[in-house]
Amino acid sequence: MTLTLDIRQRLGAFTLEAAFQAGPGVTALFGASGAGKSSIVNAIAGLSRPDAGRIAFAGSDLFNAETGTHLLAHHRRVGVVFQDNRLFPHFSVAQNIRYGARLAGGVDAAQESRITDLLGITALMNRRPGALSGGEKSRVALARALLMRPRLLLMDEPLAALDGPRKEEILPYLERLRDQAGPPILYVSHSVAEIARLSDHIVMLDQGRVLRAGPAQDLLSDPALMPQFGIREAGAILTATVEAHAPDGLSRLRISGGALWVMGVGAPVGTRLRLRLLASDIILAAEAPRAISARNVLPVTVETVQQGHGPGAAVSLRCGEDRLLARITSRAVAEIGLEPGRDCFAILKATAIARSDIGSVQA
Amino acid sequence: MLGPEELAALTLSLKVSLWAVLVALPLAILTAWALARRSFWGKPVLSALVHLPLVLPPVVTGYLLLLTFGRNGPAGAFLENAFGLVFAFRWTGAALAAGIMGFPLMVRAIRLAFEAVDPKLEQxxxxLGAGRARVFFTVTLPLIAPGVLAGAVLGFAKALGEFGATITFVANIPGETQTLPSAIYAFLQVPGGEPAALRLVALALIVAVGAVLMSDWLGRRVADRIAGK
Known part of the structure; x- marks a missing residue:
């Protein structure tokens, strides 16, 4: 169940020339606006036709310029969740979500109620899209794409039109979807926070070309990619397990490199979480500090130091089996003598880890 | 209240207009779709041809119809031989003239409706697995319905009022081709015909105002439905 794509397409002033693979789980297609993300989605969905190359899924061609194969959109069984939802305004929610299901061989009532429960839209079935909030529309669009039983699910900036609280409303559903062994998901976004929460793999696009592709942990903790992710957004992701909840409201999480105190998380002990630790929140010290307000001091080893163009530097750190990323000044690098192999301490405030940077992971 | 001649003119007008709209509407939808959604060679020519009856003197349109669809005209002779369909000096000819004169109005309204439908919804x-025909009938057509309705009503109103092309093409034969406007014209030509003409004028006003009000009401209902209310 792997998508293989290698296409070239002229689009106005620039040329899309991209090649990558997307297997099971969530593959994030990341890049600035105009990088060609939506064009790739359109090509995979069959809404546009590349000039050259090949798109194959699970071993069969969706598009192949050499053989002239171009499977029409309605034969591809590729579900799409569009940024602008594109719900049918003249249909009720129920008619909307059954539209694709009917054409895919009928409505499976059990599956439908499972999905509408999961997405919390069961009570909205008789409403029309005009009477829904932005978050509700997004969830209906997601249900519509899921009910057509897609072989592959494309999500084109599904949260971009929503404000912070609405995003937080949808993200847990997407996490559950990712962890339920459904179809492979290609998740298009320019939000580092979203892809840090959701993606297993990242394909980084820049001006119509693939800049880098690889596991999300590796790319997000790569100091060289800090300019692409943005210095304020860059940060490593790691998985943690809830170990204890202290009476003062803090929670202790277990990570491979030690314990991490964070502001209380709602999840019960034993829950697996995915954390994003922002590079700009991490302080490095040569010796373990004493009497410091920051609650987390983790022993780490410097892996690489990447000097930026300005006064900043990005440092990649080994912390147990995980990798952390820290953004500090070049002056600090010189003063402490940070170089690959050097042992030091990463300091992180418990308050620094935002609730929105803590996601859930199901086994 | 109405004399037999006046009643005949009214029923004939309704019959002619109804047939004109019924036959022209599917063609108008097809033409509007082509103009709104397709790009093809000769598109400006088609557009000009469709709009020609709006700017041409109606008497010219009527005369061209007579030349083409008259019994000796190329299309008229063929249709008579092949299907036994005669237009010249028959009510069918009045319907043809009315349909052609109303066609640009229908196409215009429906084309605007097509252009208002976001192709992204069709994508x-x-x-979701719908082929072209299914997309058209389940998504596009329901969404352009208000425009189709508005076009039909406009075409109907135009057909009711058509005079110049009709009288040139099929003359003014009571009971056969004498529509409401032709009857009013005929009554005004004879001494003492003014009361009858005035009654028909009132009738024409009632039918026209009624048609516009009805289209407005229907259009609002469908628009509400589409807005998701």
Missing amino acids: AAAT
């Missing part, structure tokens, strides 16, 4: 339907 979404395609990704």
Whole structure:
């Protein structure tokens, strides 16, 4: 169940020339606006036709310029969740979500109620899209794409039109979807926070070309990619397990490199979480500090130091089996003598880890 | 209240207009779709041809119809031989003239409706597994329905009022081709015909105002439905 794509397409002033693979789980297609993300989605969905190359899924061609194969959109069984939802305004929610299901061989009532429960839209079935909030529309669009039983699910900036609280409303559903062994998901976004929460793999696009592709942990903790992710957004992701909840409201999480105190998380002990630790929140010290307000001091080893163009530097750190990323000044690098192999301490405030940077992971 | 001649003119007008709209509407939808959604060679020519009856003197349109669809005209002779369909000096000819004169108005209204439908919705339907025809009948057509309705009503009103092309093409034969406007004209030509003409004028006003009000009401209902209310 792997998508293989290698296409070239002229689009106005620039040329899309991209090649990558997307297997099971969530593959994030990341890049600035105009990088060609939506064009790739359109090509995979069959809404546009590349000039050259090949798109194959699970071993069969969706598009192949050499053989002239171009499977029409309605034969591809590729579900799409569009940024602008594109719900049918003249249909009720129920008619909307059954539209694709009917054409895919009928409505499976059990599956439908499972999905509408999961997405919390069961009570909205008789409403029309005009009477829904932005978050509700997004969830209906997601249900519509899921009910057509897609072989592959494309999500084109599904949260971009929503404000912070609405995003937080949808993200847990997407996490559950990712962890339920459904179809492979290609998740298009320019939000580092979203892809840090959701993606297993990242394909980084820049001006119509693939800049880098690889596991999300590796790319997000790569100091060289800090300019692409943005210095304020860059940060490593790691998985943690809830170990204890202290009476003062803090929670202790277990990570491979030690314990991490964070502001209380709602999840019960034993829950697996995915954390994003922002590079700009991490302080490095040569010796373990004493009497410091920051609650987390983790022993780490410097892996690489990447000097930026300005006064900043990005440092990649080994912390147990995980990798952390820290953004500090070049002056600090010189003063402490940070170089690959050097042992030091990463300091992180418990308050620094935002609730929105803590996601859930199901086994 | 109405004399037999006046009643005949009214029923004939309604019959002619109804047939004109019924036959022209599917063609108008097809033409509007082609103009709004397709790009093809000769598109400006088609557009000009469709709009020609709006700017041409109606008497010219009527005369051209007579030349083409008269019994000796190329199309008229063929249709008579092949299908036994005669237009010249028959009510069918009045319907043809009315349909052609109303056609640009119908196409215009429906074309605007097509252009108002976001093609992205049609793309979404395609990704959900709907082929072209299904997309058209389940998504596009319901969404352009208000425009189709508005076009039909406009075409109907135009057909009711058509005079110049009709009288040139099929003359003014009571009971056969004498529509409401032709009857009013005929009554005004004879001494003492003014009361009858005035009654028909009132009738024409009632029918026209009624048609416009009805189209407005229907249009609002469908528009509400489409807005998701």
